[in-house]
Amino acid sequence: MAQFDELRALSEDEVVTHSYVRDVPLSGGKTLALITLDNGRDHTRPSTLGPLTLLELGDVLAAQKARAAAGEIAAVAVTGKPFILAAGADLSKVGDIPNKAVAKQLAQLGHQTLGALSELGVPSFVFINGLALGGGLEIGLNADYRTVDRNVAAIALPEVFLGMIPGWGGAWLLPNLIGVENALKVIVENPLKNNRTLKGQDAFDLGIADTIFDSVNFLEDSITWADGVVSGSIKVKRANEPGKIERAVKWDVAVGIARKSLETKIGTVAKSPYVALELIKAAKNTDRATGFAAEDEALAELVSGDQFRASIYAFNLVQKRAKRPAGTPDKALAKPVTKVGVIGAGLMASQFALLFVRRLKVPVVITDLDQARVDKGVAYIHNEIDALLDKRRISPDEANRLTALVTGTTDKADFADCDWVIEAVFEELEVKQAVFAEVEKYISETAVLATNTSSLSVEQIGA
Known part of the structure; x- marks a missing residue:
């Protein structure tokens, strides 16, 4: 993928989250290809999604698509190492992006890789076994079906908090999955409330996940459930999926109310919340490709801007508690x-x-x-x-x-x-x-x- 060569050049020291594949037998002699995301570190270093990680995952998904076309597999599932699905984009790499053109490449690479989950030719599943933030949650949103561990501690799209938007499908997929009001809560409201996150039960109640299982047998139960979906014995119903009335009546009203609330609480200087509102508003009547293209443009514009760079500096300084962030004064001055x-x-x-x-x-x-x-x-x-x-x-x-x-x-x-x-x-x-x-x-x-x-x-x- 020569179009992403500039991203490769920025990622020489990336801690790559690898995509490991193993085949799991299903009923009727069918096979599920299970992809496990793992960066080789323990739970204190969550798996992240940098350019090299996305390129590897893209290659693995392309191989599974070929297997599906050959009749070798009947489904594909993605899960993570213990306690972690993925903590989103590798922010250390996002902060190094030099210009808007390269920022757009990152958005396009995310869409190309994660979007492949809906184009495999067989049902795709994501088993949310742990932490799923930003791009980690968007892995799930791009799949056909999702299960969630009841004890997952944090599920969120925190991008607005960092001066970005959910740019790998989240801004279009989520409102079309759980309705505009619920999506506004997850994409805009929660990040601006001290970066509030969801628990596993919350994600299920909102309709982000199709079913929920206890931790003790989460993977086994998820595979059994996926087997039921593949065989047709389980039919998935989504109560919060928006219908014609919501799109015609509630959608624009909900976005308008959210806009007025933002103007009252934070003013109009911060860009990312308002960009997110525009993307959610447009998701009412656009197709996936159009929505993803809009996310590409929006993410590129924000990531190359001053507000995002200031947010990333603050994130590294405060949230990550880095030992020595760039630009910090000498400790002797404290x-x-x-x-x-x-x-x-x-x-x-x-x-x-x-x-x-x-x-x-x-x-x-x-x-x-x-x-x-x-x-x-x-x-x-x-x-x-x-x-x-x-x-x-x-x-x-x-x-x-x-x-x-x-x-x-x-x-x-x-x-x-x-x-x-x-x-x-x-x-x-x-x-x-x-x-x-x-x-x-x-x-x-x-x-x-x-x-x-x-x-x-x-x-x-x-x-």
Whole structure:
């Protein structure tokens, strides 16, 4: 595939997730080709989908298509190593893409490889046995049928959170599988709620998976179920698949409501959520090829843009907790943070406050234009802490401590003893400049001022 030579050149040190094939007997003398994705590492290094991985998987799927045409196999299934299907695209490689043309190649390669699952000439299955994020979930969406392990901890399309869109079929396939409202939740709403993920049961309830099995015999039960589908003894019904009424009446209304919600919560500067909305809207009445071509263009445009590069830097710095990300200051410059101030009490500001109090476990104070907004922001944070307690992700004692650490104020003098202050106000230069000018009157000379801007000049904000 000479058209992907530039991607190959970027992938010399890729940790390749290999595609291992073994034949599994089915009833009636038939055979299922089972492909297992495995990067040779343990569960602490999830399998990812870089260019070399996709090229290898594409070759393996092409070989299975030839076998199907020869009558050697009656079905193809894909699963992953223990606890992991795939954690999506190899972001270390995506961040190295030099221009829009190469970014488009990555989108096209993903579509070409994963899209082959629907063109094998025999039924295709994906057994979601573990973590399935981004491109990992899109492997499943491109197949004809899906099973899911009841105990899978995380299934998601987090691309919007990173400044991208689900670009290997997800933006077109998901709304046409589970309906527009459910797809909006998975593609747009969840990523913007601290990157919320689905459990195995959630994926089944939404209709992402056709059936669900317990972990103890997951693979065996999935194969038996696939055998039933191939033989015709099992008929798959999809309750959430959109019909004519949803497409004619609900679709555009749901997208419009989602757009207004985004404008209220995050403004209009961030590109990826709105691009995702446009792709979902178009999925109502376009065919697969048209939808995939639109994803190619959208993904190429976003990946080659500044917002995505900033998001990837932040991802590497914070989410991956890299030991030494490029551009980080010397550790000798670090100093303790004993109190954090957040300017703003909207959704983004409140999520920042929640992040800081959970990670640092120090006092966090938020502020806004009036007490009503401050109270609303504090209530949101306290409610999120309560939700963590309900899910047993934190203990009652920790919930009480975290709740007590979060306060709100309209008096900027309460920021005087903050070591770190970040603004998350409206994305206008003059507004951010005014906020910094006001808070500088109260904070110490050694406090760090930070901005949450996604497109404005930091130098101009601090001028």
